[in-house]
Structure formats: C-alpha cells, structure tokens
Amino acid sequence: MQLETATIDIGTSRPLVLLHAADADELGAHPLDRVRIEWAEGTTTGIVKRTDELVEHGTVGLTEPLHHVRGPVAVTLAGSPSSVGAIRKKLDDAELERTELERIVQDIHENRLSDVELSAYVSAVYANGLSLEETTHLTTAMSEIGQQLTWETPVVADKHSIGGVAGNCVTPIMVAIVAAAGVTMPKTSSRAVTSPAGTADVMEVFCDVEHSIDEIESIVAETNACLVWGGGVDLSPVDDEIIRAENPLSIDPEGQLVASVLSKKRSAGSTHVVIDVPYGEGAKVESLAAARGLADDFKRVADHLGIDVCCAITHGADPIGRGVGPVLEARDVLAVLEGLEEAPESLRLKSIRLSELLLDHCGVDADVLDLLESGRALERFREIVAAQGGTPDVSYADLEPAAESTAVRADRSGIVTRVDNRALCDLARRAGAPLDGRAGLVVHPSAGDEIDVGDPLCTIHAQTTAKLEEAASLADRLEPIRVRSKTDALVERR
Missing domain, CATH: 2.40.40.20 (Barwin-like endoglucanases)
Incomplete structure (x- = not known):
C-alpha cells in the first residue's frame, strides 16, 4: 500500500x-x-x-x-520479532538461552516491541525469576548496547543501593566524601523506579543531571566526580526502557535488578563498587537470608564482568533520613554535609560507614569523619554542583517543600513499634513525588520512640489540595507509623 x-x-x-x-x-x-x-x-x-x-x-x-x-x-x-517467542517461553517459566536474551535486548533497543510485549517480558521475569546464568547473559547483553565511559585511572569508585528504604539519600554525601579523599567517582544514577525519589531526582534539585559524555568527562576532570542521570548519556539504554515498563507496575524483579545495576556500572567504567542491600520488614528484601542470596548474585555476575563488587547488607526496616521526596531528601543531604542539628543521625552514620567501606575497598586510607566534619566534603559537593550548572551556595534554608501540608497525628499514646518504608513511599508518591519535586513527607519519630496523643507522626507536603487530600486519606488506611501501648509493644517484640 x-x-x-x-x-x-x-x-x-x-x-x-x-x-x-x-x-x-x-x-x-x-x-x-x-x-x-x-x-x-x-x-x-x-x-x-x-x-x-x-x-x-x-x-x-x-x-x-x-x-x-x-x-x-x-x-x-x-511478522512479530523473534523475541516475542522467547518472551512467551519465559511466561511459561522456561529458562532462556543466551541468544534469546540477546534478541530480547536488541528488540527492546530497536523499539520493535509494543508496550504490551515489553510489559509481558517484565511480568514474566517478575513472576518466574531469572537463573544466575540468565542474569549473567542478560547483564552482558544490556551492557554492550549504548555508550561506554572509560577512565585513565585504574580505580573508579561507585556505589548503588537496591532501594526500598524511604529517604535513603546516601549517595550524594558519599560521592562528596570519596571525591574529597582523592578517589575518582563518576556517579551515574537512575531516576525513581518504585521510590518517591532516585538519586538523580534528588540531585536535580541542586543542578542539571543530564550531560553529554564530553561534559561528564570535563566535570570529573575538574572535581574528581559527578552526579548525573545515566539515562541522559545512553548508558545501558535498554535498562531505561525496562524501567519505563516497570514503573506503572511498581515492580523491580531481582534478576532484572542485578542486570540493571551491573550493566550500568560496566557501561560507566566502574572498577570498584559497593552495593547497599537493605533488608527488613517493608524493604524490597525482607529477610537476611534473601539479602545474602542477592548479594551473592551481585558478586557472581560482577566477577564475570570483571567488576570488583562488595555488598553491604544493611538494616532496612526503618527510613534513613527524615525527608521522603526530592526536595525533602536534598535538605537532609545538605544538613549532613553542613553539620546542622537538623541532620538525621541515621543518614549521617550510614553515609560515613559506606564511605569507609568503599574507600577501604578501593585501597585508600582516609579519615572519613574528618573529611565530613572539616567541611572538605561539603566544599567538594558545592564544586560538583557548580560544575553541573547549579548554584553552589544553596543552603538548607533555601530548599522549601510544597506549601500545601498536613500532619498525620498519633491517635493514642505509646511506643512507635514500626515505621513502614513501603507505606511511606506509597504516601509520598500519592502526594506527587517524584514528578512534583517539592512533594513528599517528613517522618518525625523513629521506631522505639515514646509518643503522646496528638504528636505528629509525619507531615505530608503536596503541590495541590487534591493530592494532599488523597495522600492523607491513604495515610488513614495504611498506618505508616504504628503506635502501640507499652504493654502491647512488649508483646509485639516477643
């Protein structure tokens, strides 16, 4: 025709x-x-x-x-692409061959799959999982498509968290510390998949995160680091298409997660990587055994790719930091770097410990606490922000959340027995995060704190009254912060 x-x-x-x-x-x-x-x-x-x-x-x-x-x-x-047959095979819970996974990756890259077929692939992986061999083949295929960053230095540091913990904005702080210690750390990060803010969303509060390869190389040459969105430089671009399909379903299957993280690391030229694997009730990984299994998968696939990976299995049952959402998490980052009283201690401690682990993994002896408390990490962070086109002297007070707000208050006195990460993330997303950068919430108590009737549990911020009301209604149904009487709390602990 x-x-x-x-x-x-x-x-x-x-x-x-x-x-x-x-x-x-x-x-x-x-x-x-x-x-x-x-x-x-x-x-x-x-x-x-x-x-x-x-x-x-x-x-x-x-x-x-x-x-x-x-x-x-x-x-x-x-006719349909040959990879459609492979997707149907995976839906039937059959293991895919290397060539079949390569065809799927190639067809995703060349836009040959419809949205329905891509969703079917993501659903098949979520329902039936990937074997270690499938994950290795998939990671290799994904990392070989798109641009590749290369660096002259033999040690290129990197860090990634699998997510699932509210307010876990450790990465910007770590990059500032590690770069101040003299280690090259060109950090390429994702936007949010199932969370209210990815590292790229948080950094976009401060500066531009979309840069060309040449611009990234210039930023790293100037500051020893960068904090950019990996999707903006075509690093493992198939991963971005898969994430686009995962987003509406709010799923992040483990085999695909390993392939996503390590394909990006290989494309970014990373040599030494710390992967944060939080576990606990409400986190993506709920048991210690599952966290150890995932860490083993990361290490095995990384070994095949020639990347030196160290996994940190961390506590993930409670939020890290107070803010949940791009601007609110950005405030926590500055509070830690500036050494303010408002700085969440949990975020500060985790940033220090993971920085120490990464530097040790890279063979570098540095006093992380001194780098943070002396202001050298803050200075390096401001240099990175300036190099990426932002305003370097932005302060904690300059970052204001959305004006529409309401407090979720305790309806009883007692002890906080659980702060539900998943529920808090759902609330922040319902309020508009990450698309509304100033939306989200602030968490007030921690697990174990004593609470009186009427005390604020969290404060929700939204750009519109309608979104605020939706989030507040959801909070009533979810009980994101659980308060029990002292007697019931003791029973619950047993």
Missing part, C-alpha cells in the same frame, strides 16, 4: 504507525500489528494504531522515533 507520511506527536517514545481505519482495513492491519515501511532511503518497522481522526485516508502518521521517514512510503504487514 502506497501512503504519504505525516509526523505526529502524541507523547510517546514508541514507533507507532497511525493508520486511518479504512487504510488499516484494506491492509488487514489490527492494533499492535507490525508493518514494514519502505521509503527512498531505507526500511523500518512500526506498531499499528488505528484511528478515524488523527490522520486522513491515504496518509500514515508517524510518531517521534519514525520522524526521519519522509515522503511517499510503501506499507506492508510484517
């Missing part, structure tokens, strides 16, 4: 082909079918979307990934 092209912008990154219903009927094309498009300069494929209004009869509408296609084109039906 011969058709004229028209560019269409409907806010999608998928290569959609919009066909008028009459043209689709003549071609025999149904929604989500694939079509082959031939034009003067080449051939490509797209995914069908039928419409009666967006394009005229005789015209094919092409979304942004296909905007390079111009002029008259020949449109014919095309």
Whole structure:
C-alpha cells in the first residue's frame, strides 16, 4: 500500500504507525500489528494504531522515533520479532538461552516491541525469576548496547543501593566524601523506579543531571566526580526502557535488578563498587537470608564482568533520613554535609560507614569523619554542583517543600513499634513525588520512640489540595507509623 507520511506527536517514545481505519482495513492491519515501511532511503518497522481522526485516508502518521521517514512510503504487514517467542517461553517459566536474551535486548533497543510485549517480558521475569546464568547473559547483553565511559585511572569508585528504604539519600554525601579523599567517582544514577525519589531526582534539585559524555568527562576532570542521570548519556539504554515498563507496575524483579545495576556500572567504567542491600520488614528484601542470596548474585555476575563488587547488607526496616521526596531528601543531604542539628543521625552514620567501606575497598586510607566534619566534603559537593550548572551556595534554608501540608497525628499514646518504608513511599508518591519535586513527607519519630496523643507522626507536603487530600486519606488506611501501648509493644517484640 502506497501512503504519504505525516509526523505526529502524541507523547510517546514508541514507533507507532497511525493508520486511518479504512487504510488499516484494506491492509488487514489490527492494533499492535507490525508493518514494514519502505521509503527512498531505507526500511523500518512500526506498531499499528488505528484511528478515524488523527490522520486522513491515504496518509500514515508517524510518531517521534519514525520522524526521519519522509515522503511517499510503501506499507506492508510484517511478522512479530523473534523475541516475542522467547518472551512467551519465559511466561511459561522456561529458562532462556543466551541468544534469546540477546534478541530480547536488541528488540527492546530497536523499539520493535509494543508496550504490551515489553510489559509481558517484565511480568514474566517478575513472576518466574531469572537463573544466575540468565542474569549473567542478560547483564552482558544490556551492557554492550549504548555508550561506554572509560577512565585513565585504574580505580573508579561507585556505589548503588537496591532501594526500598524511604529517604535513603546516601549517595550524594558519599560521592562528596570519596571525591574529597582523592578517589575518582563518576556517579551515574537512575531516576525513581518504585521510590518517591532516585538519586538523580534528588540531585536535580541542586543542578542539571543530564550531560553529554564530553561534559561528564570535563566535570570529573575538574572535581574528581559527578552526579548525573545515566539515562541522559545512553548508558545501558535498554535498562531505561525496562524501567519505563516497570514503573506503572511498581515492580523491580531481582534478576532484572542485578542486570540493571551491573550493566550500568560496566557501561560507566566502574572498577570498584559497593552495593547497599537493605533488608527488613517493608524493604524490597525482607529477610537476611534473601539479602545474602542477592548479594551473592551481585558478586557472581560482577566477577564475570570483571567488576570488583562488595555488598553491604544493611538494616532496612526503618527510613534513613527524615525527608521522603526530592526536595525533602536534598535538605537532609545538605544538613549532613553542613553539620546542622537538623541532620538525621541515621543518614549521617550510614553515609560515613559506606564511605569507609568503599574507600577501604578501593585501597585508600582516609579519615572519613574528618573529611565530613572539616567541611572538605561539603566544599567538594558545592564544586560538583557548580560544575553541573547549579548554584553552589544553596543552603538548607533555601530548599522549601510544597506549601500545601498536613500532619498525620498519633491517635493514642505509646511506643512507635514500626515505621513502614513501603507505606511511606506509597504516601509520598500519592502526594506527587517524584514528578512534583517539592512533594513528599517528613517522618518525625523513629521506631522505639515514646509518643503522646496528638504528636505528629509525619507531615505530608503536596503541590495541590487534591493530592494532599488523597495522600492523607491513604495515610488513614495504611498506618505508616504504628503506635502501640507499652504493654502491647512488649508483646509485639516477643
């Protein structure tokens, strides 16, 4: 079928082909079918979307990934990518071969899979898991697509947390400390997947996090470090597409998690990595045994890739820090670096301990406490912010959360027996984080604290009244901070 092209912008990154219903009927094309498009300069494929209004009869509408296609084109039906069969195989809980995983990765990279097929892949991995061999093949395939960073120094430090702990904004503090100690740490981070703020979301409060390879190299040459969004430099780009599919489902399956983290580390040129694996009730990993198993998987796959990984299995049942959400977590970061009374002690201690572990892993003897308390880490952080186009002298007081707020208060006196990470993350997301950077919440008590009736448990911040009311309603149903009488608390501990 011969058709004229028209560019269409409907806010999608998928290569959609919009066909008028009459043209689709003549071609025999149904929604989500694939079509082959031939034009003067080449051939490509797209995914069908039928419409009666967006394009005229005789015209094919092409979304942004296909905007390079111009002029008259020949449109014919095309078969499904071979990786669809592999995805179906994984849905049946069969183990995939290396070549099958490579085809899936390649088809994701080349936008050959529809959103439904990509979601099916993510769901299959979530439901049936990946073997260690599958994870290794997947990580290798993902890391070999996209750009690669290389560094002259033999030791390139890195750190990653698997997430699941509210307010765990340790990374910016660690990068400042490690860089101040003289170790190269070009940190590429993700945006939030299931949390209210990823490291990139928090750093975006201070400065630009999207930089080219040349800009990153310049920033690192100037400051010994950077804190940028990995998706902005095409490092393991397939990972970003998979995360896009995971987001609506709020899932992060373990095998895919290992492949996601280590493919990014390999692409970033990291040689020595500390991976934070928090465990506990409400965290992504709830038992110590599961945390140790995941840590072993990280080490085994990393060994195959030639990356020296050390895993820190940490307490993850309670929040780290007080703020949950980009601006509120950014305030906690500055409070620790500036040595303020408002600094959450749990965040300060974890930042110190993980920095000591990473520096020791890199073979560097440094006084982490002195780097933090002397202000050298703060100075280095401000240098990084300036190099990334931010305002270096921003202070704790400058970072204001959303004005719409309400306090969730205790309805009884007693002892805080649990601070639920998962519920707090759900609340912050319902309030608008991370898309609304100033939305989120502040946690007031810690587990074990004594509480009186009416004491604030957490304060929710939102950009709009509607979102604030939604979050407050959810708080009533979830009981994010559990208070029990002293007698009941003793029984619960037993």
